[in-house]
Amino acid sequence: MTRDISRTPWLLALLAALLVMTALFALDTGATAVHLHDLWHPATDVTGQAAQLVLRDIRAPRIVMACLTGAALAVAGTIMQGLFRNPLADPGLAGVSSAAALATACIIVLGGSGSWVSWLGRWAIPCAGIAGSFAGMGLLYLFATRGGVTSMTAMLLAGVAFGAFSGALTGVLIFRANDAALRDLTFWTMGSFSGATWGGIGLLLPFLLVAGGLAAYLAAPLNAMLLNEHNAHLMGYPVERIKSLSMLAVACATGPAVSLVGAIGFVGVVVPHLVRLVVGPDHRLVLPASAMLGAILLTGADTMARTLASPAEVPVGIVTALLGTPAFVWLLARSHRTGIA
Amino acid sequence: MVDEPAGHGRMEMGRRMFACLLAGSMLTLPRPGWSAEEGTMTDCRGRHVKIGPARRIASIGGTITETLYALGAQDRIIAVDITSTWPEQALHEKKSVGYMRALSAEGILSLQPDLILAMNDCGPPQVLDQLMASTVPVVFVDSTPSENAIVARTRFLAGLLDAKTAGAQLLCADISQHFDMLTRWRAAHPTTKRVLFVMRMSNNRPMVAGTGTAADAVIRLAGGTNPAAFGGYRILDQEALIGLRPDAVLTMEQDAPQVRTALLGNAGFRLTPAGRNQAIIAMEGERLLGFGPRTPDAALELARRLDTST
Numbered sequence: 001m002t003r004d005i006s007r008t009p010w011l012l013a014l015l016a017a018l019l020v021m022t023a024l025f026a027l028d029t030g031a032t033a034v035h036l037h038d039l040w041h042p043a044t045d046v047t048g049q050a051a052q053l054v055l056r057d058i059r060a061p062r063i064v065m066a067c068l069t070g071a072a073l074a075v076a077g078t079i080m081q082g083l084f085r086n087p088l089a090d091p092g093l094a095g096v097s098s099a100a101a102l103a104t105a106c107i108i109v110l111g112g113s114g115s116w117v118s119w120l121g122r123w124a125i126p127c128a129g130i131a132g133s134f135a136g137m138g139l140l141y142l143f144a145t146r147g148g149v150t151s152m153t154a155m156l157l158a159g160v161a162f163g164a165f166s167g168a169l170t171g172v173l174i175f176r177a178n179d180a181a182l183r184d185l186t187f188w189t190m191g192s193f194s195g196a197t198w199g200g201i202g203l204l205l206p207f208l209l210v211a212g213g214l215a216a217y218l219a220a221p222l223n224a225m226l227l228n229e230h231n232a233h234l235m236g237y238p239v240e241r242i243k244s245l246s247m248l249a250v251a252c253a254t255g256p257a258v259s260l261v262g263a264i265g266f267v268g269v270v271v272p273h274l275v276r277l278v279v280g281p282d283h284r285l286v287l288p289a290s291a292m293l294g295a296i297l298l299t300g301a302d303t304m305a306r307t308l309a310s311p312a313e314v315p316v317g318i319v320t321a322l323l324g325t326p327a328f329v330w331l332l333a334r335s336h337r338t339g340i341a
Numbered sequence: 342m343v344d345e346p347a348g349h350g351r352m353e354m355g356r357r358m359f360a361c362l363l364a365g366s367m368l369t370l371p372r373p374g375w376s377a378e379e380g381t382m383t384d385c386r387g388r389h390v391k392i393g394p395a396r397r398i399a400s401i402g403g404t405i406t407e408t409l410y411a412l413g414a415q416d417r418i419i420a421v422d423i424t425s426t427w428p429e430q431a432l433h434e435k436k437s438v439g440y441m442r443a444l445s446a447e448g449i450l451s452l453q454p455d456l457i458l459a460m461n462d463c464g465p466p467q468v469l470d471q472l473m474a475s476t477v478p479v480v481f482v483d484s485t486p487s488e489n490a491i492v493a494r495t496r497f498l499a500g501l502l503d504a505k506t507a508g509a510q511l512l513c514a515d516i517s518q519h520f521d522m523l524t525r526w527r528a529a530h531p532t533t534k535r536v537l538f539v540m541r542m543s544n545n546r547p548m549v550a551g552t553g554t555a556a557d558a559v560i561r562l563a564g565g566t567n568p569a570a571f572g573g574y575r576i577l578d579q580e581a582l583i584g585l586r587p588d589a590v591l592t593m594e595q596d597a598p599q600v601r602t603a604l605l606g607n608a609g610f611r612l613t614p615a616g617r618n619q620a621i622i623a624m625e626g627e628r629l630l631g632f633g634p635r636t637p638d639a640a641l642e643l644a645r646r647l648d649t650s651t
Contacts, residue, residue, distance in 0.1 A: 312439025
């Protein structure tokens with residue numbers, strides 16, 4: 001708690017610089033030998049055209065999508081951990097990811113039969129995922145709220161039950177699925193940015209703006225909530241409204257991102273921990289720092305995902321889990337040793 | 342002796358004219374295929390694609406790879422996807438672009454292909470958009486598992502590479518010949534055999550092919566009946582297996598020993614005609630289910646083996 005507060009602006013500036021450098025590096029790296037300086041070629045010559053296509057339509061949307069998704073997942077994780085006062089909480093607990101997965105499985109397995117599915121075309125999966133994640137979160141919130149008071153314990157337990165139930169429903173769909181749908185589902189659960197487009201970013205952005213605005217508002221109240229709900233109430237914060245706004249922020253940050261790129265684990269859990277180790281528990285710093293670190297890590301992971309097995313592609317969820325798990329274990333061991341969780 | 346070269350030359354000329362006529366007849370074929378404009382193809386999605394020499398082909402889909410190899414065009418392939426399991430050397434000697442439904446646009450473009458040949462059911466769609474936006478021609482190939490589709494696919498790919506090669510004509514003739522043999526065989530040996538395709542054993546229960554699968558299509562092609570009436574693949578328990586009363590079980594060679602041991606140890610299976618006669622037929626997977634150039638022969642072999650079993 002006795003951290004030198006004057007250090008923090010520098011830290012945020014450092015993270016921002018690191019983010020810009022990572023993004024530029026990612027933009028310059030890839031399977032094709034196209035580099036940033038090729039953009040200086042005139043659009044009429046072959047190198048210039050290739051650079052335009054690869055950089056503007058393939059790499060740039062991926063990197064922007066990876067940055068946004070990383071930031072969104074990390075912010076959602078931070079809010080969840082603050083709200084539940086539990087270092088293991090992640091957006092999956094709020095029913096968002098499992099509901100999005102269920103909705104996605106519905107479209108992949110049963111899709112093509114409904115007329116609105118063919119009308120939405122390739123937007124059917126993200127749209128269903130977004131609708132599913134908000135529905136899942138809404139159900140949980142309604143279940144855990146009695147007489148205007150939301151019980152976080154009830155929500156946590158119901159979240160676990162809801163996750164198991166939608167897992168079972170997804171299992172029913174898997175049972176019905178054909179081979180191609182089964183493989184599509186498997187790849188979805190590992191996540192990938194290879195389908196990232198400017199259109200997808202356009203769909204994601206409004207939700208993220210809402211989530212970002214809410215996160216900025218929630219930073220100070222979440223600090224008070226860290227003590228406990230009673231103290232936060234005594235300090236003058238509208239506790240119930242903070243809880244519902246937090247859930248909304250998590251749904252806005254996670255649902256659309258997960259629906260567009262698939263389930264990507266560990267960013268939401270690990271990043272807030274890493275940040276707290278350095279800047280302490282103050283959410284006014286943890287939230288922006290987590291957003292930037294999440295963006296940096298996921299952009300880096302995606303750069304590895306698209307170059308390691310080139311010309312094929314490793315699902316980015318594998319990269320984050322392979323790197324995230326050891327980091328997580330290291331964190332657990334460290335907190336065990338020092339006694340601060 | 343002096344005449345001989347001249348005679349040979351005349352024969353050569355005749356053959357060339359024949360080839361030209363053949364190619365000409367292919368040029369006038371309606372969709373999909375070559376259009377009147379030189380070097381433009383119409384693919385199975387109705388897109389008009391201008392293709393160049395096609396010396397660096399990215400082949401996405403096992404059936405395309407198998408057909409290109411059978412056409413002798415393997416030197417023109419630079420990359421395949423992981424469903425290209427036949428011929429076996431394909432995945433060893435060519436670069437792999439990963440699974441056909443999880444492609445990466447930049448990965449494929451980095452190989453600098455001059456033609457991307459892709460099965461119609463590959464993906465994801467956004468990556469296909471990016472590939473189509475590039476300067477590399479992308480041609481989609483019909484992926485229907487049916488008798489007509491095999492011939493049409495082979496003709497289409499042969500026409501796309503070079504309509505005039507003798508190898509292409511031979512391959513198409515070979516496919517037609519096998520289909521003719523199959524028709525004659527089926528006419529001479531009508532069968533009512535109920536054939537169940539077992540993909541693999543899952544927790545000691547068979548995973549069985551229902552309607553709409555390539556296995557179902559090949560069973561019907563061989564003259565058999567598929568008693569499994571559900572769509573897609575299902576795992577069956579013992580009672581369902583007894584109820585389907587298969588006369589024979591068809592499976593893939595690579596998993597045959599496990600399937601055989603597990604099925605013969607299954608009390609329910611032993612009650613079926615196939616179980617009593619131990620009628621388990623194993624055949625190489627891609628040949629049987631790929632609906633490429635080898636599938637007519639595989640269907641014929643299946644028809645023959647159905648006849649000799651029991």
